[in-house]
Amino acid sequence: MHLWQIMVKLSAFDIEQDSTLWTSFRSGNQQALADLFLAQYDKLYRYGFRLYSDEDVIKDCIQELFLKLWHKRQSLGEVREVTPYLCQALRRTIVDSLREKSGRFRLWTPGDEERLEVTFSHEDFLISQQIDDEQRRRLTAALNQLTKRQREAVHLRYFENFEPGEIARIMNLSDQSVYNLLYRSVQALRDNFFLLLLIGANN
Structure with a gap:
């Protein structure tokens, strides 16, 4: 299996x-x-x-x-x-x-x-051995450039592993709004998105 x-x-x-x-x-x-x-x-x-x-x-x-x-x-x-x-x-x-x-x-x-505001810090990613200090710095800076709601949606999706429909319920949004938030976040993080996936997979 x-x-x-x-x-x-x-x-x-x-x-x-x-x-x-x-x-x-x-x-x-x-x-x-x-x-x-x-x-x-x-x-x-x-x-x-x-x-x-x-x-x-x-x-x-x-x-x-x-x-x-x-x-x-x-x-x-x-x-x-x-x-x-x-x-x-x-x-x-x-x-x-x-x-x-x-x-x-x-x-x-x-x-x-x-x-209510989700923020990310360098320390959030210290547990990951797959990226170096410069990558952590870049990812932290990129995440904190997102809007408040985008940061919350990213945290719930990639750090807490909620599905988009569950995120919609938590944040009191429509499913489509959550998909839009995540899509725009991925677009904004396109140069760092692989790093986010690496870290999210290990949380």
């Missing part, structure tokens, strides 16, 4: 397992929610910290998110792909937290997302 086939099977197993935990916690099983928290925490933290690089804020937002899920469990619907759903919910929770800290108690608007 090829490696990619193994990865697809493992991914399908994770999705099924998370979906089972989701169903169980909605029925009032606290242990299922705890297991879901443990299974999802690392990915949620990585994504949240990418959006807003304050460790305490992100940890608080993840805890707040799961508390809200528990209190609202009876009104929640069935979710097949739990990770994109939770990433989208965390994104909104971070925005709400920042609004609350700034004393802006009003209806949420898309403009509230302006404080």
